[in-house]
Amino acid sequence: MVQLEIACAPRHNSNLMRKSLLSLILLTLSPAVHAWDGHAPLVQRISRMQLNAQERASFAAFADEPDKGMDQNLDASFDPLNERRWMGGTTGSTSQGFRHMYFGGWRVSQPLTTFQVPTQAIGQAPNRVLETARDARKLLGEGNRAEGLRRLAWSGHYLQDLAQPFHSVQIVHWRMVPWGAIGAWPPAKGFENLVKETTRTISNYHWAYEGYVLYHLKEGAFDSCLNDPAMITIQAPATALSSPDYPRELALAVADASVELAPELGRAEMEKYGTRLKESEIDLAHDKGNVEYTPRSAALDQVTCKALANAARATELLVEWALHP
Numbered sequence: 001m002v003q004l005e006i007a008c009a010p011r012h013n014s015n016l017m018r019k020s021l022l023s024l025i026l027l028t029l030s031p032a033v034h035a036w037d038g039h040a041p042l043v044q045r046i047s048r049m050q051l052n053a054q055e056r057a058s059f060a061a062f063a064d065e066p067d068k069g070m071d072q073n074l075d076a077s078f079d080p081l082n083e084r085r086w087m088g089g090t091t092g093s094t095s096q097g098f099r100h101m102y103f104g105g106w107r108v109s110q111p112l113t114t115f116q117v118p119t120q121a122i123g124q125a126p127n128r129v130l131e132t133a134r135d136a137r138k139l140l141g142e143g144n145r146a147e148g149l150r151r152l153a154w155s156g157h158y159l160q161d162l163a164q165p166f167h168s169v170q171i172v173h174w175r176m177v178p179w180g181a182i183g184a185w186p187p188a189k190g191f192e193n194l195v196k197e198t199t200r201t202i203s204n205y206h207w208a209y210e211g212y213v214l215y216h217l218k219e220g221a222f223d224s225c226l227n228d229p230a231m232i233t234i235q236a237p238a239t240a241l242s243s244p245d246y247p248r249e250l251a252l253a254v255a256d257a258s259v260e261l262a263p264e265l266g267r268a269e270m271e272k273y274g275t276r277l278k279e280s281e282i283d284l285a286h287d288k289g290n291v292e293y294t295p296r297s298a299a300l301d302q303v304t305c306k307a308l309a310n311a312a313r314a315t316e317l318l319v320e321w322a323l324h325p
C-alpha cells in the first residue's frame with residue numbers, strides 16, 4: 001500500500017516529500033552529548049602548549065567540566081534565539097548541545113555536506129569559546145591563575161568540540177539515515193518512525209566514532225600524528241592573534257575545517273561499520289548493543305589524525321592568545 005502511494009506520486013511531489021521529511025527529522029534530531037569522549041586524554045597529549053606541567057594538569061582536569069551539567073536545563077534567557085529547538089531540546093543531557101556545536105549554514109558549494117535545518121548558522125560554541133577565553137585572559141591578567149586556567153580549559157573544550165565533524169555538520173553521511181523507516185503505515189506513523197530512527201542511527205555513528213577515537217587515543221595511536229603540523233587543515237582565522245575576537249574567529253576556522261573533513265569521516269566510518277549501526281537492536285546512547293573498535297581502520301585513523309591535529313593546534317593558539325595579551 002505504501003509502495004503504491006509513493007510510486008504513484010508525481011516526481012515533484014516526491015522531492016517535496018523527501019525535503020519535508022528531512023526538515024522534520026532535523027527539527028527534532030537530538031545530538032549525542034559529547035564530541036570527544038573525554039577531553040583530558042587529548043589535552044594531555046598536546047605537545048606544544050605553553051603551560052608548565054602543573055598548569056597543564058590543571059587544564060586537563062577542567063577540560064571535561066562543560067560536559068558535566070553546566071550547560072544543561074538552562075533558562076530560556078541563555079538561549080534567546082531558541083536554538084535548542086533544533087539542537088537537542090531544552091531539558092536533559094542533550095539540552096547542552098547548542099553550546100557545544102556549530103552548524104555554519106547551508107552552502108551552495110557543498111549542498112550535501114552542509115545540508116541543515118534551519119539553513120542559517122546555528123549553535124553557540126564559537127561564542128562560548130570567546131566568552132570563556134576572555135574570562136580566562138582577564139582572570140590570568142589579575143593573577144588568579146587557578147580560575148583563569150579553569151576558564152581556559154572550558155574554552156579549549158568548546159574549541160575541541162568543533163574539531164569533531166559530527167559537531168559541525170548535521171548529516172556526516174547520507175547512508176547513516178535509515179530511509180527504510182518510512183515504510184510504516186499510516187504515513188504519519190512513517191514520519192514519526194523516521195524521525196525516531198534517524199536520531200538513533202546518527203547517534204550510533206557519533207557514539208561509535210567517539211568510542212573508537214578514545215580507545216585508540218589512550219593506546220597512543222594518535223600521539224605523533226596529532227602533533228604533526230602536516231596534519232593540520234585549519235585555514236588562517238579571519239583576525240590576527242592580537243585581536244580581542246581571535247578566539248571566536250579561530251573557532252569558526254576550526255568548524256570550517258571540520259566541514260571539509262566530514263565527507264572523509266563519513267566514508268571512512270561507513271567503510272568500517274557499514275550499515276550495521278542502523279540495525280534496530282543497536283542504540284548505543286541507551287546502552288543497547290556494542291561496537292568493535294578493533295581492528296583499526298587506516299581510513300578512519302587518517303581523518304582522525306587531521307581532526308585531532310586541528311583540535312591540538314587550535315588549543316595551542318588559544319592558550320597563546322590568553323597568556324600573551
Ligand SMILES: [Zn+2]
Nearest residue numbers: 035067100161
Ligand atoms: Zn562538549
